[in-house]
Amino acid sequence: MSKALRLAGQFLVIVALFAGVAWLSDRPTYRQIPERSGVMMLTFVHGADRKGECRRLSPEEIAKLPPNMRRVQDCPRVRRPIYVELDLDGRNIYRASLPPTGIAGDGPSRVYQRFVLPAKKYDVAVRMRDTARAEGFDHERHGTVDIAPSQMFIIDYQPEDGEFIFR
Amino acid sequence: MISVIRRVLRTVFESIEQPFDRLFGPALNPLAQLGALGFFFFWIVAVSGIYLFVFFDTGIERAYQSVEYLTHDQWFHAGFMRSFHRYASDLMVVMVAVHLLREFAYDHYRGVRWFSWFVGLPIIWLLYASGITGYWLVWDKLAQYVALVSSELLDYLPVFGEPIARNFISTGTLTSRFFSLMVFMHIAVPLFLLFIMWVHILRISRPKVNPPRTLALLTLAALVAVAIWKPAVSQGPADLARVPAEVGLDWLFLPLYPLTNIWGNGAVWAFIGAFSLMIGLMPWLPPLRRAKAVEVDLAHCNGCARCAEDCPYEAIRMVARTDGLPFPTQAEVNPSLCVSCGICMGSCPSSTPFRRTEDLKTGIDLPEYSLKELRERVVGVGAGLTGPGRVMVLACEHGGAAGRLDGTIVLPCVAMAPPSLIDFILSRDLADGVVIAGCAESAPYNRLGVKWTEQRFAAQRDPYLRARVPRERIATVWCSALAVNKAESEIAAFAARIANLPPNRLRSPLPVSAVSRPATTREPAELRGDS
Numbered sequence: 001m002s003k004a005l006r007l008a009g010q011f012l013v014i015v016a017l018f019a020g021v022a023w024l025s026d027r028p029t030y031r032q033i034p035e036r037s038g039v040m041m042l043t044f045v046h047g048a049d050r051k052g053e054c055r056r057l058s059p060e061e062i063a064k065l066p067p068n069m070r071r072v073q074d075c076p077r078v079r080r081p082i083y084v085e086l087d088l089d090g091r092n093i094y095r096a097s098l099p100p101t102g103i104a105g106d107g108p109s110r111v112y113q114r115f116v117l118p119a120k121k122y123d124v125a126v127r128m129r130d131t132a133r134a135e136g137f138d139h140e141r142h143g144t145v146d147i148a149p150s151q152m153f154i155i156d157y158q159p160e161d162g163e164f165i166f167r
Numbered sequence: 168m169i170s171v172i173r174r175v176l177r178t179v180f181e182s183i184e185q186p187f188d189r190l191f192g193p194a195l196n197p198l199a200q201l202g203a204l205g206f207f208f209f210w211i212v213a214v215s216g217i218y219l220f221v222f223f224d225t226g227i228e229r230a231y232q233s234v235e236y237l238t239h240d241q242w243f244h245a246g247f248m249r250s251f252h253r254y255a256s257d258l259m260v261v262m263v264a265v266h267l268l269r270e271f272a273y274d275h276y277r278g279v280r281w282f283s284w285f286v287g288l289p290i291i292w293l294l295y296a297s298g299i300t301g302y303w304l305v306w307d308k309l310a311q312y313v314a315l316v317s318s319e320l321l322d323y324l325p326v327f328g329e330p331i332a333r334n335f336i337s338t339g340t341l342t343s344r345f346f347s348l349m350v351f352m353h354i355a356v357p358l359f360l361l362f363i364m365w366v367h368i369l370r371i372s373r374p375k376v377n378p379p380r381t382l383a384l385l386t387l388a389a390l391v392a393v394a395i396w397k398p399a400v401s402q403g404p405a406d407l408a409r410v411p412a413e414v415g416l417d418w419l420f421l422p423l424y425p426l427t428n429i430w431g432n433g434a435v436w437a438f439i440g441a442f443s444l445m446i447g448l449m450p451w452l453p454p455l456r457r458a459k460a461v462e463v464d465l466a467h468c469n470g471c472a473r474c475a476e477d478c479p480y481e482a483i484r485m486v487a488r489t490d491g492l493p494f495p496t497q498a499e500v501n502p503s504l505c506v507s508c509g510i511c512m513g514s515c516p517s518s519t520p521f522r523r524t525e526d527l528k529t530g531i532d533l534p535e536y537s538l539k540e541l542r543e544r545v546v547g548v549g550a551g552l553t554g555p556g557r558v559m560v561l562a563c564e565h566g567g568a569a570g571r572l573d574g575t576i577v578l579p580c581v582a583m584a585p586p587s588l589i590d591f592i593l594s595r596d597l598a599d600g601v602v603i604a605g606c607a608e609s610a611p612y613n614r615l616g617v618k619w620t621e622q623r624f625a626a627q628r629d630p631y632l633r634a635r636v637p638r639e640r641i642a643t644v645w646c647s648a649l650a651v652n653k654a655e656s657e658i659a660a661f662a663a664r665i666a667n668l669p670p671n672r673l674r675s676p677l678p679v680s681a682v683s684r685p686a687t688t689r690e691p692a693e694l695r696g697d698s
Contacts, residue, residue, distance in 0.1 A: 022393045043336065152410050
């Protein structure tokens with residue numbers, strides 16, 4: 001085999017291998033949700049009330065504290081869990097008691113739930129309890145949403161306004 | 168179980184390597200250059216990445232636009248560089264994966280090689296982290312998918328207070344600062360990768376970090392051809408209000424991403440953890456049983472440093488003399504790095520079987536297979552050879568001739584045989600010809616063994632094979648353990664050739680001191696159950 005022919009053969013083999021690699025760099029395509037479907041996402045971060053009430057410290061207790069750490073109130077750090085429910089067309093699809101985050105349990109609760117749904121209209125109801133009450137809900141929102149194919153529909157909660165938002 | 172998998176994989180590799188060897192030759196065979204090609208692709212990615220950075224804009228809106236600009240408006244240079252950047256990264260993944268499988272198949276990961284194997288694990292992690300952050304920067308639909316799945320995976324770990332994935336599900340949450348952070352990550356992670364790649368080869372003597380020039384040029388030409396055939400392009404701008412329902416996935420960098428949908432994030436993390444644990448523990452599953460490390464005999468060591476030069480495992484270093492002999496240095500062996508291949512013994516100028524002493528000594532010797540024992544075996548085997556075309560085979564225990572019984576002496580590595588041994592065999596009329604039957608040139612079990620043997624015979628490397636030794640009476644056969652028939656046919660052809668040669672002129676009687684006790688044929692490693 002002549003040197004040029006051999007070199008051509010080597011080149012062709014390498015090109016064929018590289019072409020295979022290049023092809024794999026974006027083929028075959030991957031479909032993560034079925035056709036004519038969208039995604040509804042229930043996600044928010046919110047800290048519920050703390051479990052106990054703040055207690056006013058007595059002057060003796062304040063005096064016992066180091067001078068640079070003196071405060072008038074002693075507040076328990078641990079927060080309550082948040083209770084959330086999500087209904088779709090009157091059917092409950094998600095309910096959970098969300099514990100607070102953090103080692104001391106003083107961080108906000110968080111939810112990140114994804115629902116892949118066929119594209120169509122839905123009656124959506126979302127409810128949340130973030131106080132000490134045993135029954136009923138502190139925040140609630142109902143509405144009709146039209147999920148389009150490949151749409152990302154978000155149900156979020158704005159702690160500043162104290163309400164759920166659909167977007 | 169592991170040895171069965173290893174044997175199957177080795178068979179697969181050897182069946183692929185043989186046609187590659189025929190086309191490329193052992194020196195250019197890409198399968199023998201995987202590590203060097205990995206480094207080469209890293210440099211291509213680094214240079215092309217620096218070039219692309221000139222055009223890249225870290226603005227939230229402008230990131231995608233700048234990539235589109237360089238891909239389409241400046242396709243003839245920056246677009247090419249983008250294709251180079253992507254495909255060289257993908258090829259690096261392929262090199263790493265095949266390199267890992269090949270080292271496993273050839274049992275190059277246990278014993279002293281554990282360090283390089285173990286350090287290879289963070290290379291895999293960092294390589295993937297580099298690629299994933301790179302895909303993120305383009306900020307097209309694939310980037311959006313990668314951002315969402317990556318952050319959901321990270322959110323699974325109880326580390327972050329607020330889910331990071333929330334940044335990628337609606338417009339307005341992402342700022343340009345994020346792209347600055349990603350650019351930083353995409354530079355810092357590969358730099359760290361390079362550092363670990365350096366650590367990876369730290370314990371390897373003369374590591375191959377550059378492929379041969381012809382192979383490098385062929386690789387570059389092939390990259391150009393592929394970049395013309397299929398330029399790397401984006402997949403449409405990211406739109407956080409929409410789900411990137413169908414994406415062209417890079418199956419080399421992102422094969423686990425679809426699994427998050429099927430298995431869930433926890434299972435994917437468990438898989439990554441189990442894979443890492445398995446790779447990390449493999450060198451000790453089971454540990455390699457090694458022969459005793461070589462020992463230095465100072466009375467016969469003049470501190471010439473040839474053994475330290477030739478050791479492929481950096482197991483020998485030269486230190487200040489301790490015995491008062493008038494030489495500045497002496498060899499010192501680190502037993503934890505020695506694989507007992509005997510290459511150092513073959514390099515020692517004191518390793519000469521011509522010495523007229525019964526208790527043959529050399530400067531550096533294998534306690535379990537000494538030069539003295541080797542000479543005795545040679546003499547014993549030579550005494551058993553009869554008829555015309557008497558051929559003695561010095562076979563590597565990992566090569567195709569390791570299983571031969573007649574006229575064969577099996578060595579841990581053929582480079583263990585000092586060139587003077589060939590001279591000894593022929594001049595003492597122990598055989599009419601000598602075959603050095605090593606393992607495959609493109610996949611030698613002990614790195615550099617084949618190279619050193621060839622260079623010693625060609626008088627390019629100390630110790631030389633003396634000029635008086637008739638070269639037509641020596642043959643080298645390089646073939647893998649699977650190529651038994653090839654080894655056998657080459658040896659038979661050589662024996663036939665030798666039989667037709669006139670009598671060997673290089674003859675002198677065997678000294679009385681050379682003990683000729685009955686030959687014992689050393690069994691290959693597989694039969695001894697070493698692995």
